[in-house]
Amino acid sequence: MKKWIVTILGWALIAFAVGGLFTLAANLPAKGYELRFKELVSVLQANSLSKAAEDLGLNLALWKEESETITTDLGRSSVAQRISVYGSPTLCFPAAYLYGSAPGAEQWDGCAISVGLADALFGSREVTGLELMVDDGKRRITGVVEGKECFLICPDVTASDAGYTAASLEIKSGNNPRGTMQNLLQSAGLSENGTELLPTGTLRQIINAVAWIPLGVAALLFLHQLWRLAPLGKMGRQVTGFALLLMAALALPHLLAALPRWLVPSRWSDMNFWMDLGNLVQQSLVAFVSLTNSIRDHLICTQILAFGGCLLGLLAGALLLELKKLH
Numbered sequence: 001m002k003k004w005i006v007t008i009l010g011w012a013l014i015a016f017a018v019g020g021l022f023t024l025a026a027n028l029p030a031k032g033y034e035l036r037f038k039e040l041v042s043v044l045q046a047n048s049l050s051k052a053a054e055d056l057g058l059n060l061a062l063w064k065e066e067s068e069t070i071t072t073d074l075g076r077s078s079v080a081q082r083i084s085v086y087g088s089p090t091l092c093f094p095a096a097y098l099y100g101s102a103p104g105a106e107q108w109d110g111c112a113i114s115v116g117l118a119d120a121l122f123g124s125r126e127v128t129g130l131e132l133m134v135d136d137g138k139r140r141i142t143g144v145v146e147g148k149e150c151f152l153i154c155p156d157v158t159a160s161d162a163g164y165t166a167a168s169l170e171i172k173s174g175n176n177p178r179g180t181m182q183n184l185l186q187s188a189g190l191s192e193n194g195t196e197l198l199p200t201g202t203l204r205q206i207i208n209a210v211a212w213i214p215l216g217v218a219a220l221l222f223l224h225q226l227w228r229l230a231p232l233g234k235m236g237r238q239v240t241g242f243a244l245l246l247m248a249a250l251a252l253p254h255l256l257a258a259l260p261r262w263l264v265p266s267r268w269s270d271m272n273f274w275m276d277l278g279n280l281v282q283q284s285l286v287a288f289v290s291l292t293n294s295i296r297d298h299l300i301c302t303q304i305l306a307f308g309g310c311l312l313g314l315l316a317g318a319l320l321l322e323l324k325k326l327h
Helices: 005-025 045-053 115-122 177-187 200-229 236-257 273-289 296-325
Strands: 032-042 058-071 077-086 097-100 110-114 131-134 138-147 151-155 166-173 196-197
Touching: 005 058, 005 097, 005 200, 005 296, 032 177, 032 200, 045 058, 045 166, 045 177, 058 296, 077 115, 077 296, 110 115, 110 131, 110 296, 115 151, 115 296, 131 151, 131 196, 138 151, 166 177
Parallel strands: 077 151, 110 138
Antiparallel strands: 032 166, 032 196, 058 077, 058 131, 058 166, 097 138, 110 151, 131 138
Protein backbone atom coordinates (compact mmCIF):
# COMPACT_ATOMS: atom_id res chain seq x y z
CA MET A 1 0.00 0.00 0.00
CA LYS A 2 1.35 3.40 -0.91
CA LYS A 3 2.55 5.63 1.93
CA TRP A 4 0.17 8.46 1.11
CA ILE A 5 -2.85 6.13 1.31
CA VAL A 6 -1.72 4.90 4.73
CA THR A 7 -1.19 8.48 5.88
CA ILE A 8 -4.63 9.65 4.70
CA LEU A 9 -6.32 6.60 6.24
CA GLY A 10 -4.51 7.10 9.55
CA TRP A 11 -5.41 10.80 9.83
CA ALA A 12 -8.99 10.08 8.72
CA LEU A 13 -9.42 7.50 11.50
CA ILE A 14 -8.04 9.94 14.05
CA ALA A 15 -10.27 12.75 12.77
CA PHE A 16 -13.41 10.60 12.89
CA ALA A 17 -12.50 9.33 16.37
CA VAL A 18 -11.90 12.85 17.70
CA GLY A 19 -15.17 14.08 16.18
CA GLY A 20 -16.99 11.14 17.72
CA LEU A 21 -15.49 11.84 21.14
CA PHE A 22 -16.58 15.48 21.08
CA THR A 23 -20.07 14.42 20.00
CA LEU A 24 -20.30 11.87 22.83
CA ALA A 25 -19.12 14.45 25.37
CA ALA A 26 -21.70 16.96 24.12
CA ASN A 27 -24.48 14.38 24.67
CA LEU A 28 -23.56 13.98 28.35
CA PRO A 29 -24.62 16.63 30.91
CA ALA A 30 -21.67 18.84 31.88
CA LYS A 31 -22.53 18.79 35.59
CA GLY A 32 -24.61 15.64 35.64
CA TYR A 33 -24.69 12.86 38.21
CA GLU A 34 -26.84 9.74 38.40
CA LEU A 35 -28.05 7.72 41.39
CA ARG A 36 -29.46 4.20 41.24
CA PHE A 37 -31.24 2.97 44.37
CA LYS A 38 -31.13 -0.70 45.33
CA GLU A 39 -34.42 -0.35 47.23
CA LEU A 40 -37.55 1.54 46.14
CA VAL A 41 -37.64 5.11 47.43
CA SER A 42 -40.58 5.81 49.76
CA VAL A 43 -42.67 8.99 49.78
CA LEU A 44 -40.85 10.26 52.87
CA GLN A 45 -37.44 9.55 51.32
CA ALA A 46 -38.44 11.20 48.04
CA ASN A 47 -39.51 14.37 49.84
CA SER A 48 -36.34 14.29 51.96
CA LEU A 49 -34.18 13.98 48.84
CA SER A 50 -35.97 16.89 47.17
CA LYS A 51 -35.54 19.09 50.27
CA ALA A 52 -31.86 18.14 50.69
CA ALA A 53 -31.16 18.79 46.99
CA GLU A 54 -32.77 22.23 47.24
CA ASP A 55 -30.68 23.07 50.32
CA LEU A 56 -27.47 21.99 48.53
CA GLY A 57 -28.30 23.96 45.37
CA LEU A 58 -28.88 20.88 43.18
CA ASN A 59 -31.42 20.21 40.44
CA LEU A 60 -32.99 16.82 41.15
CA ALA A 61 -35.29 14.51 39.18
CA LEU A 62 -36.51 11.22 40.66
CA TRP A 63 -37.76 8.65 38.18
CA LYS A 64 -38.87 5.06 37.66
CA GLU A 65 -39.79 2.78 34.77
CA GLU A 66 -42.89 0.64 34.51
CA SER A 67 -44.39 -1.36 31.66
CA GLU A 68 -47.80 -0.12 30.45
CA THR A 69 -50.16 -0.63 27.54
CA ILE A 70 -50.63 2.66 25.69
CA THR A 71 -53.66 3.24 23.45
CA THR A 72 -54.81 5.96 21.05
CA ASP A 73 -58.25 7.38 20.25
CA LEU A 74 -58.27 5.20 17.11
CA GLY A 75 -57.90 2.04 19.19
CA ARG A 76 -54.29 1.22 18.32
CA SER A 77 -52.22 0.03 21.28
CA SER A 78 -48.65 -0.89 22.16
CA VAL A 79 -46.78 -2.03 25.25
CA ALA A 80 -44.23 0.59 26.27
CA GLN A 81 -41.95 1.54 29.14
CA ARG A 82 -43.34 4.51 31.02
CA ILE A 83 -40.68 6.73 32.61
CA SER A 84 -42.42 8.62 35.44
CA VAL A 85 -40.42 11.67 36.52
CA TYR A 86 -40.75 13.81 39.64
CA GLY A 87 -38.77 16.86 38.56
CA SER A 88 -37.45 18.01 35.19
CA PRO A 89 -37.76 15.28 32.50
CA THR A 90 -34.76 16.70 30.63
CA LEU A 91 -32.53 15.84 33.60
CA CYS A 92 -33.30 12.12 33.53
CA PHE A 93 -33.48 11.79 29.75
CA PRO A 94 -31.35 14.43 27.96
CA ALA A 95 -31.73 12.92 24.49
CA ALA A 96 -32.37 14.99 21.37
CA TYR A 97 -35.95 15.82 20.40
CA LEU A 98 -36.87 15.39 16.74
CA TYR A 99 -40.20 17.18 17.12
CA GLY A 100 -41.57 19.39 19.86
CA SER A 101 -39.97 19.45 23.30
CA ALA A 102 -39.99 17.75 26.68
CA PRO A 103 -43.02 18.24 28.93
CA GLY A 104 -42.71 20.65 31.83
CA ALA A 105 -41.79 19.42 35.28
CA GLU A 106 -45.41 19.82 36.51
CA GLN A 107 -47.24 19.29 33.21
CA TRP A 108 -49.35 16.41 34.52
CA ASP A 109 -51.34 16.05 31.28
CA GLY A 110 -48.30 16.05 28.95
CA CYS A 111 -45.77 13.44 27.84
CA ALA A 112 -42.98 12.84 25.36
CA ILE A 113 -42.79 9.64 23.33
CA SER A 114 -39.99 7.86 21.52
CA VAL A 115 -39.64 7.44 17.79
CA GLY A 116 -40.33 3.71 18.23
CA LEU A 117 -43.61 4.32 20.06
CA ALA A 118 -44.69 7.00 17.56
CA ASP A 119 -44.14 4.56 14.69
CA ALA A 120 -45.97 1.76 16.51
CA LEU A 121 -49.03 3.84 17.43
CA PHE A 122 -49.36 6.33 14.60
CA GLY A 123 -47.07 5.22 11.77
CA SER A 124 -45.72 8.76 11.80
CA ARG A 125 -43.32 10.85 13.88
CA GLU A 126 -45.04 14.21 13.51
CA VAL A 127 -47.52 13.54 16.30
CA THR A 128 -47.04 16.56 18.58
CA GLY A 129 -50.39 17.63 20.04
CA LEU A 130 -52.09 14.23 19.69
CA GLU A 131 -53.39 12.38 22.76
CA LEU A 132 -52.66 9.02 24.36
CA MET A 133 -54.47 6.95 26.97
CA VAL A 134 -52.26 5.80 29.85
CA ASP A 135 -53.14 4.29 33.23
CA ASP A 136 -53.76 7.67 34.88
CA GLY A 137 -55.80 9.16 32.03
CA LYS A 138 -55.23 11.11 28.84
CA ARG A 139 -51.91 12.78 28.07
CA ARG A 140 -51.05 15.12 25.22
CA ILE A 141 -47.82 14.52 23.30
CA THR A 142 -45.44 17.48 23.63
CA GLY A 143 -42.49 16.02 21.73
CA VAL A 144 -40.89 13.03 20.03
CA VAL A 145 -37.50 11.94 21.36
CA GLU A 146 -34.84 9.77 19.71
CA GLY A 147 -34.99 6.07 20.53
CA LYS A 148 -36.01 2.87 18.73
CA GLU A 149 -37.46 1.36 21.92
CA CYS A 150 -41.11 2.01 22.77
CA PHE A 151 -41.21 4.36 25.76
CA LEU A 152 -42.82 7.57 26.96
CA ILE A 153 -41.75 10.18 29.52
CA CYS A 154 -44.45 11.44 31.90
CA PRO A 155 -43.96 14.05 34.64
CA ASP A 156 -45.36 13.47 38.15
CA VAL A 157 -46.73 16.55 39.90
CA THR A 158 -46.05 15.09 43.36
CA ALA A 159 -44.03 12.21 44.77
CA SER A 160 -47.13 10.63 46.31
CA ASP A 161 -46.78 7.42 44.28
CA ALA A 162 -43.08 7.06 45.17
CA GLY A 163 -41.41 3.75 44.24
CA TYR A 164 -38.65 5.64 42.42
CA THR A 165 -35.59 3.62 41.53
CA ALA A 166 -33.22 6.31 40.23
CA ALA A 167 -32.35 9.99 40.36
CA SER A 168 -30.68 12.37 37.93
CA LEU A 169 -29.01 15.52 39.20
CA GLU A 170 -27.30 18.66 37.98
CA ILE A 171 -24.59 20.06 40.24
CA LYS A 172 -24.63 23.82 39.86
CA SER A 173 -21.18 24.45 41.38
CA GLY A 174 -18.27 22.73 43.10
CA ASN A 175 -15.44 20.45 42.01
CA ASN A 176 -16.16 17.51 44.33
CA PRO A 177 -19.32 15.94 42.88
CA ARG A 178 -18.99 12.65 44.75
CA GLY A 179 -18.66 14.45 48.08
CA THR A 180 -21.75 16.47 47.18
CA MET A 181 -23.69 13.27 46.48
CA GLN A 182 -22.56 11.77 49.78
CA ASN A 183 -23.78 14.90 51.58
CA LEU A 184 -27.10 14.66 49.74
CA LEU A 185 -27.66 11.04 50.75
CA GLN A 186 -26.64 11.74 54.33
CA SER A 187 -28.96 14.76 54.56
CA ALA A 188 -31.85 12.70 53.17
CA GLY A 189 -31.19 9.82 55.58
CA LEU A 190 -30.25 7.35 52.82
CA SER A 191 -27.36 4.89 52.92
CA GLU A 192 -24.54 5.21 50.39
CA ASN A 193 -24.19 1.41 50.45
CA GLY A 194 -27.71 1.14 49.06
CA THR A 195 -27.03 3.54 46.18
CA GLU A 196 -24.96 3.28 43.00
CA LEU A 197 -23.24 6.56 42.11
CA LEU A 198 -22.71 7.27 38.40
CA PRO A 199 -20.52 10.35 37.73
CA THR A 200 -21.73 11.13 34.20
CA GLY A 201 -20.31 14.66 34.41
CA THR A 202 -16.85 13.25 35.19
CA LEU A 203 -17.25 10.80 32.30
CA ARG A 204 -17.88 13.79 30.04
CA GLN A 205 -14.68 15.46 31.33
CA ILE A 206 -12.66 12.30 30.64
CA ILE A 207 -14.04 11.96 27.10
CA ASN A 208 -13.30 15.64 26.41
CA ALA A 209 -9.75 15.27 27.76
CA VAL A 210 -9.10 12.21 25.57
CA ALA A 211 -10.45 14.10 22.53
CA TRP A 212 -8.08 17.03 23.14
CA ILE A 213 -4.96 14.83 23.46
CA PRO A 214 -4.47 14.15 19.69
CA LEU A 215 -5.33 17.78 18.93
CA GLY A 216 -2.72 18.92 21.45
CA VAL A 217 -0.10 16.57 19.99
CA ALA A 218 -0.86 17.80 16.46
CA ALA A 219 -0.60 21.43 17.62
CA LEU A 220 2.77 20.77 19.26
CA LEU A 221 4.10 19.08 16.12
CA PHE A 222 2.87 22.01 14.00
CA LEU A 223 4.50 24.55 16.32
CA HIS A 224 7.71 22.53 16.30
CA GLN A 225 7.81 22.67 12.51
CA LEU A 226 7.10 26.41 12.55
CA TRP A 227 9.92 26.86 15.07
CA ARG A 228 12.35 25.00 12.82
CA LEU A 229 11.33 26.90 9.68
CA ALA A 230 10.99 30.36 11.25
CA PRO A 231 13.64 32.78 9.91
CA LEU A 232 14.77 33.85 13.39
CA GLY A 233 18.31 34.46 14.51
CA LYS A 234 19.78 33.31 17.80
CA MET A 235 18.54 36.39 19.67
CA GLY A 236 15.10 36.16 18.03
CA ARG A 237 14.69 32.54 19.10
CA GLN A 238 15.68 33.38 22.67
CA VAL A 239 13.18 36.26 22.88
CA THR A 240 10.42 34.17 21.30
CA GLY A 241 11.17 31.23 23.59
CA PHE A 242 11.05 33.48 26.66
CA ALA A 243 7.71 34.95 25.51
CA LEU A 244 6.22 31.47 25.02
CA LEU A 245 7.40 30.32 28.46
CA LEU A 246 5.95 33.47 30.03
CA MET A 247 2.59 32.87 28.35
CA ALA A 248 2.60 29.26 29.58
CA ALA A 249 3.36 30.41 33.13
CA LEU A 250 0.50 32.92 33.04
CA ALA A 251 -1.93 30.29 31.70
CA LEU A 252 -0.90 27.63 34.26
CA PRO A 253 -3.03 28.95 37.21
CA HIS A 254 -6.14 29.00 35.02
CA LEU A 255 -5.39 25.45 33.85
CA LEU A 256 -4.96 24.18 37.41
CA ALA A 257 -8.17 25.93 38.51
CA ALA A 258 -10.07 24.08 35.77
CA LEU A 259 -8.85 20.67 36.94
CA PRO A 260 -11.26 18.59 39.03
CA ARG A 261 -10.45 18.17 42.70
CA TRP A 262 -9.11 14.64 42.24
CA LEU A 263 -6.44 15.91 39.84
CA VAL A 264 -4.97 18.67 42.03
CA PRO A 265 -1.16 18.34 41.62
CA SER A 266 -0.45 19.47 45.19
CA ARG A 267 -1.74 16.11 46.41
CA TRP A 268 0.21 13.90 44.03
CA SER A 269 2.98 13.23 46.59
CA ASP A 270 0.43 11.79 49.04
CA MET A 271 0.19 8.01 48.66
CA ASN A 272 -3.21 8.00 50.36
CA PHE A 273 -4.45 10.28 47.58
CA TRP A 274 -3.55 7.70 44.94
CA MET A 275 -5.07 4.87 46.97
CA ASP A 276 -8.30 6.83 47.43
CA LEU A 277 -8.31 7.76 43.73
CA GLY A 278 -7.82 4.10 42.75
CA ASN A 279 -10.73 3.05 44.97
CA LEU A 280 -12.89 5.83 43.52
CA VAL A 281 -12.12 4.79 39.94
CA GLN A 282 -12.86 1.15 40.81
CA GLN A 283 -16.21 2.07 42.40
CA SER A 284 -17.18 4.19 39.39
CA LEU A 285 -16.25 1.44 36.92
CA VAL A 286 -18.27 -1.12 38.89
CA ALA A 287 -21.23 1.28 38.95
CA PHE A 288 -21.13 1.80 35.17
CA VAL A 289 -20.76 -1.95 34.55
CA SER A 290 -23.67 -2.69 36.91
CA LEU A 291 -26.17 -0.42 35.19
CA THR A 292 -29.83 -1.30 35.60
CA ASN A 293 -31.97 -2.67 32.78
CA SER A 294 -33.65 0.65 31.96
CA ILE A 295 -34.11 2.74 28.82
CA ARG A 296 -31.97 5.54 30.29
CA ASP A 297 -29.14 3.16 31.18
CA HIS A 298 -29.28 1.57 27.72
CA LEU A 299 -28.41 5.03 26.40
CA ILE A 300 -25.47 5.33 28.81
CA CYS A 301 -24.23 1.84 27.82
CA THR A 302 -24.39 2.84 24.16
CA GLN A 303 -22.35 5.96 24.89
CA ILE A 304 -19.73 3.95 26.79
CA LEU A 305 -19.45 1.42 23.94
CA ALA A 306 -19.11 4.29 21.45
CA PHE A 307 -16.35 5.75 23.65
CA GLY A 308 -14.50 2.43 23.42
CA GLY A 309 -14.95 2.41 19.65
CA CYS A 310 -13.51 5.92 19.38
CA LEU A 311 -10.50 4.87 21.46
CA LEU A 312 -9.91 1.94 19.11
CA GLY A 313 -10.16 4.36 16.16
CA LEU A 314 -7.51 6.61 17.71
CA LEU A 315 -5.24 3.64 18.33
CA ALA A 316 -5.71 2.28 14.80
CA GLY A 317 -4.97 5.69 13.27
CA ALA A 318 -1.82 6.12 15.35
CA LEU A 319 -0.62 2.60 14.40
CA LEU A 320 -1.15 3.32 10.71
CA LEU A 321 0.92 6.51 10.95
CA GLU A 322 3.68 4.63 12.74
CA LEU A 323 3.49 1.87 10.12
CA LYS A 324 4.10 4.47 7.41
CA LYS A 325 7.32 5.54 9.18
CA LEU A 326 8.63 1.96 9.28
CA HIS A 327 8.37 1.60 5.51
